[in-house]
Amino acid sequence: xxxxxxxxxxxxxxxxxxxxxxxxxxxxxxxxxxxxxxxxxxxxxxxxxxxxxxxxxxxxxxxxxxxxxxxxxxxxxxxxxxxxxxxxxxxxxxxxxxxxxxxxxxxxxxxxxxxxxxxxxxxxxxxxxxxxxxxxxxxxxxxxxxxxxxxxxxxxxxxxxxxxxxxxxxxxxxxxxxxxxxxxxxxxxxxx
Amino acid sequence: xxxxxxxxxxxxxxxxxxxxxxxxxxxxxxxxxxxxxxxxxxxxxxxxxxxxxxxxxxxxxxxxxxxxxxxxxxxxxxxxxxxxxxxxxxxxxxxxxxxxxxxxxxxxxxxxxxxxxxxxxxxxxxxxxxxxxxxxxxxxxxxxxxxxxxxxxxxxxxxxxxxxxxxxxxxxxxxxxxxxxxxxxxxxxxxxxxxxxxxxxxxxxxxxxxxxxxxxxxxxxxxxxxxxxxxxxxxxxxxxxxxxxxxxxxxxxxxxxxxxxxxxxxxxxxxxxxxxxxxxxxxxxxxxxxxxxxxxxxxxxxxxxxxxxxxxxxxxxxxxxxxxxxxxxxxxxxxxxxxxxxxxxxxxxxxxxxxxxxxxxxxxxxxxxxxxxxxxxxxxxxxxxxxxxxxxxxxxxxxxxxx
Numbered sequence: 005x006x007x008x009x010x011x012x013x014x015x016x017x018x019x020x021x022x023x024x025x026x027x028x029x030x031x032x033x034x035x036x037x038x039x040x041x042x043x044x045x046x047x048x049x050x051x052x053x054x055x056x057x058x059x060x061x062x063x064x065x066x067x068x069x070x071x072x073x074x075x076x077x078x079x080x081x082x083x084x085x086x087x088x089x090x091x092x093x094x095x096x097x098x099x100x101x102x103x104x105x106x107x108x109x110x111x112x113x114x115x116x117x118x119x120x121x122x123x124x125x126x127x128x129x130x131x132x133x134x135x136x137x138x139x140x141x142x143x144x145x146x147x148x149x150x151x152x153x154x155x156x157x158x159x160x161x162x163x164x165x166x167x168x169x170x171x172x173x174x175x176x177x178x179x180x181x182x183x184x185x186x187x188x189x190x191x192x193x194x195x196x
Numbered sequence: 197x198x199x200x201x202x203x204x205x206x207x208x209x210x211x212x213x214x215x216x217x218x219x220x221x222x223x224x225x226x227x228x229x230x231x232x233x234x235x236x237x238x239x240x241x242x243x244x245x246x247x248x249x250x251x252x253x254x255x256x257x258x259x260x261x262x263x264x265x266x267x268x269x270x271x272x273x274x275x276x277x278x279x280x281x282x283x284x285x286x287x288x289x290x291x292x293x294x295x296x297x298x299x300x301x302x303x304x305x306x307x308x309x310x311x312x313x314x315x316x317x318x319x320x321x322x323x324x325x326x327x328x329x330x331x332x333x334x335x336x337x338x339x340x341x342x343x344x345x346x347x348x349x350x351x352x353x354x355x356x357x358x359x360x361x362x363x364x365x366x367x368x369x370x371x372x373x374x375x376x377x378x379x380x381x382x383x384x385x386x387x388x389x390x391x392x393x394x395x396x397x398x399x400x401x402x403x404x405x406x407x408x409x410x411x412x413x414x415x416x417x418x419x420x421x422x423x424x425x426x427x428x429x430x431x432x433x434x435x436x437x438x439x440x441x442x443x444x445x446x447x448x449x450x451x452x453x454x455x456x457x458x459x460x461x462x463x464x465x466x467x468x469x470x471x472x473x474x475x476x477x478x479x480x481x482x483x484x485x486x487x488x489x490x491x492x493x494x495x496x497x498x499x500x501x502x503x504x505x506x507x508x509x510x511x512x513x514x515x516x517x518x519x520x521x522x523x524x525x526x527x528x529x530x531x532x533x534x535x536x537x538x539x540x541x542x543x544x545x546x547x548x549x550x551x552x553x554x555x556x557x558x559x560x561x562x563x564x565x566x567x568x569x570x571x572x573x574x575x576x577x578x579x580x581x582x583x584x585x586x587x588x589x590x591x592x593x594x595x596x597x598x599x
Binding site for chain 1: 376380
């Protein structure tokens with residue numbers, strides 16, 4: 005069993021950290037996992053990709069993910085057809101946006117059955133952290149929509165990663181996103 | 197035997213923690229109780245020595261961190277430290293390894309038992325911070341023992357094995373532990389670390405036997421005239437031969453104590469294979485995951501993972517080659533103007549001739565400057581290896597290049 009997650013964000017939003025927290029959670033839960041960024045000369049605001057691979061065995065490729073089971077989009081401006089390239093039928097698309105799942109599906113031209121989960125992570129991040137760093141909020145949405153790792157493990161790792169008050173604020177961001185994520189299964193247009 | 201089984205159970209209960217290969221190497225240095233670290237920052241190695249500095253600052257490792265102005269000085273200081281009897285470590289990549297080049301020969305010539313990790317990266321110009329194997333392939337004839345590792349766990353384990361081999365009085369040669377920059381250096385994955393007592397029981401500090409000591413002065417690295425220079429260099433040839441057996445023994449003993457061993461080469465899906473792909477570091481890990489797909493379409497290709505590169509595990513490689521009709525060698529470095537432009541392919545060509553093996557060789561250069569390679573590309577290489585059983589491919593294939 006393998007789950008491949010592709011993260012789309014912008015430099016500074018914390019996509020790489022989020023990809024690592026999910027891998028660390030899977031490792032803590034006794035599975036094998038890799039987390040790695042698409043390596044570039046990083047700069048704030050530029051589109052970045054990161055990857056998380058979770059597996060029951062260590063036999064996993066160390067290649068960029070081209071056929072993800074899950075795509076996570078941290079910045080709504082990155083929503084294009086390209087975002088869902090290779091996303092598997094029956095997979096999940098997790099988006100930080102104020103739009104509805106149906107509107108997201110229309111923008112990316114969804115042509116296969118996918119669970120679309122939306123959360124206003126910017127609002128949650130502003131209210132909990134005071135800065136629009138959405139990676140921990142989006143983790144809450146990912147965990148809620150896919151159950152790929154447990155909520156408790158995720159909260160524990162978020163607390164370890166961000167020490168003290170910042171840790172608690174991030175934990176609150178994960179929780180609030182977990183509770184407010186809106187999920188719809190979008191069917192291909194012809195069967196809808 | 198009962199004890200061994202219990203030990204294994206103990207091993208299985210150990211919980212892995214998420215670490216990058218760079219962090220795993222820093223942990224190995226801490227657990228080996230290294231005395232001196234001298235390094236100069238270079239991407240993608242830097243987080244190795246940053247983590248070591250953190251261990252020293254937090255009091256988890258009692259070591260001297262020597263801040264230097266270049267990699268040339270970093271390796272010079274590491275060599276000098278080793279010759280005083282200290283356990284010494286450094287780490288580098290790319291241009292840093294190139295700048296060390298002069299001292300690479302001095303380290304082996306002086307028989308300094310140091311271990312150095314290399315996060316393999318392409319060479320300038322043009323500047324590239326990304327991965328390939330040009331740096332290490334340029335250092336292959338410097339008298340260093342060279343390992344290519346394929347996971348963060350193996351990096352941790354091999355740095356530990358490295359000191360046991362390097363400090364063996366029958367070897368006394370420096371060891372390089374090389375892994376793919378970025379693709380491994382910055383990838384987080386599960387790693388089991390061991391406690392210091394167990395690590396030091398496996399790799400006790402055996403300091404340099406002819407050490408620099410003001411109480412008993414010696415001269416090291418003096419002028420060797422034509423009557424002696426040759427013999428001193430030939431001693432490295434002999435030490436390399438002995439290192440092969442020592443490396444095998446170090447891996448087996450590691451397996452007995454910690455429950456993990458790797459072999460000097462690894463033949464994966466080799467049974468019933470009619471063709472082999474030779475690969476190292478992250479490409480080997482990827483091929484292990486991709487090759488079952490090739491077998492599903494009848495492409496019976498195995499993986500020969502080169503873990504120890506110097507000394508070359510000739511017997512094991514020849515044994516694997518003698519059972520197949522074709523071999524595809526992936527090089528991630530270019531030997532400009534050579535008969536095959538892949539440096540490893542040239543060595544395999546010589547090996548096939550030396551042992552009279554009827555094996556068709558395919559030389560493939562790939563991943564230069566971390567040119568993107570996805571799973572399907574590895575599947576294509578497997579098919580190429582398979583075709584080569586019947587179709588000769590005499591020229592090096594530059595996979596994925598725009599001509």
